[in-house]
Amino acid sequence: MKDRYDVVIVGGAVIGSAVAYFLTANPDFNGSVLVIERDPTYLRASTSLSSSSIRNQFSNAVNVRIGQFGTAFIRNFAETMQVGDDRPDLGFHEGGYLFLARTPEQVRTLRENHVVQRECGADVVLWNRDELAEAFPHLRTDDIQLASYGRSGEGWFNNTGLMYGFKAKARELGAEYVTDEAIAMERDGNRVTSATLKSGNRIGAGTVVNASGPRAALTARMAGLDIPVEPRKRTIFVFDCARSPEGSARVNRGRLPMMIDPTGVFCRPEGRFFLTGCPPVEDPAADWDDFEPRYEEFEEIIWPALAERSKAFEAIKLVNQWAGHYDFNVLDHNLVVGRHPEVTNFVFANGFSGHGLQQGPAAGRGVSELIIYNEFRTLDLGEVGYERVVANRPFLEKAVI
Ligand SMILES: Cc1cc2nc3c(=O)[nH]c(=O)nc-3n(C[C@H](O)[C@H](O)[C@H](O)COP(=O)(O)OP(=O)(O)OC[C@H]3O[C@@H](n4cnc5c(N)ncnc54)[C@H](O)[C@@H]3O)c2cc1C
Known part of the structure; x- marks a missing residue:
């Protein structure tokens, strides 16, 4: 393990691994990626305990479009994520x-x-x-x-298959995974400079991505920030x-x-x-x-x-x-994907509230675009950025299950 990475991702389940994949798969990115995961068995990760379904039936257009991208991505997953002879077919049942x-x-x-x-x-x-x-x-x-x-476009699929597919491909493309726990972060003014791990290692970071699932608020707090996720x-x-x-x-x-x-x-x-x-x-x-x-x-x-x-x-x-x-x-049952407006090298990918598995592909792609291009290039996720948290302005999703 190096002592500094361009991108350090805290949490290596579906969201962290999707971010790692979309970064490393993009020819415009030539940086280094470290994913820190405290429990590589994922026994208690939301990803593993999910009911593994995907839909287009949301109340907000951005969530519909996120679902549509997820469906297209899952349909082609085995081909896109092939590593050697391993083709991770997710057994997608398009049952509606x-x-x-x-x-x-x-x-x-x-x-x-x-x-x-x-x-x-x-x-x-x-x-x-x-x-x-x-x-x-x-x-x-x-x-x-x-x-x-x-x-069409809705159904259920293999949840851990999605996560492990992203993870295997990201590793093949150069992302590194370490079994450890981020326990603190250091800041220099408005920049997060490093993460301290339970093992005692301190890892320098160009950008930190919060992909800690239900523990998102704990990870944000390490950088002196807040996110209303519990x-x-x-x-x-x-x-x-x-x-x-x-x-x-x-x-x-x-x-x-x-x-x-x-x-x-x-x-x-x-x-x-x-x-x-x-x-x-x-x-x-x-x-x-x-x-x-x-x-x-x-x-x-x-x-x-x-x-x-x-x-x-x-x-x-x-x-x-x-x-x-x-x-x-707790603000609005919707994902928060975006940079902190002041501590701009801290990126949130949190708060999915029961639909984060299906939103993994779009969230991973969106975060990678923010890091590489400093803007969303394919699907504009601006409505679900962190700014609404600062303004305490809910972007409510009505179709919550
Ligand atoms: C019962 C249930 C049913 C669901 N049904 C669906 C569904 O049908 N469809 C759908 O789309 N979504 C569903 N979801 C939601 C979906 O599973 C989650 O939104 C999604 O899995 C979140 O992924 P994640 O990677 O952000 O979080 P997680 O899967 O929880 O992963 C976070 C990872 O971060 C690690 N971590 C946390 N803190 C640290 C740290 N400090 N250092 C290192 N590692 C750390 C954890 O160990 C964990 O592996 C459901 C969830 C549940 C619980």
Whole structure:
């Protein structure tokens, strides 16, 4: 390891590795990159504990476009990320998202979001109750006023595959990874000059990138900066279904997409099982080491909602569960990608709030452009920069799951 790198990235999961890849893959960049990762098993990284889905159905155009780039990138991932004979196929199931609206407010939101999504060219349709029943005959639809369905460009894929693919390719292209923990940073006026590691090493840095996931605020604080991101616990459940709703549907129709019920409960196929979760009733900041699932959510919230939605879900059996931490942006549930306006060699890539896996490709590319060209060249991420944090001006995303 050298004692100075042009770019030092704190956190080496999906976001840190995407930044490392897009930097090293760009012929206009000839600098050095070090990625510092405290836990190379990634057991508690949000990336590993994610529900691994991607969508275009957001309320803000920039998030729709970020999703569209993510989809295109994931479709071509094996080819782009090939290292030697290893082609990391992410097993992308383009099963779509299905948002269901019951109340007038939910209907209004779906319609407003639909206009934004169509303007961006997303392949989404709005269905009335009859159209929904025709497409998914096994769902109870009598209480549904409107549905929004992504016909292509949305689905689920291998989460750690995305991270390891970026990592392997970035290493092949010259990025270095070190197992260590950043514990302090040194500044000279408005520049961060180095990071001190738990091992005692001090590494000089031209630019520092904060890719620390739910720990983003701790890393920012090392440089004397703030970011309104905190860990929020989310529990995922996997269940078996005696009489699969897909089996009861007519041939080639009714395969369940990622369904977001009006209650907020979401559910999608996961191999021969189903994966599900719900928004928490209370949502305090989680303790760093608290990964205990909220078991009661399954019986009290999820199962009743699913059994109401489909008869097939009346008889289901839990087979697995886990809890992970959202990297939750308490200002507006949206990513923060950009330089600090004063300490300009400190770049944030944080606060993805439950959609950072799918946003990894666009965030990685955006950060690399900021570092190489000092501007966004492909997709303008200016709206989700750090300036809004300073101004305390939320850029709210309404379609949060
Ligand atoms: C239950 C759950 C479901 C989700 N579902 C989805 C989904 O369906 N689709 C989607 O797009 N997103 C989803 N997300 C969100 C997504 O997983 C995250 O937004 C994304 O993985 C964030 O990636 P990251 O690299 O920033 O953070 P992480 O994956 O948490 O990685 C941060 C890394 O930084 C390291 N680190 C932290 N501090 C230091 C330090 N000081 N020194 C060295 N290393 C450090 C950590 O060890 C860690 O490996 C979900 C998240 C959860 C928890």
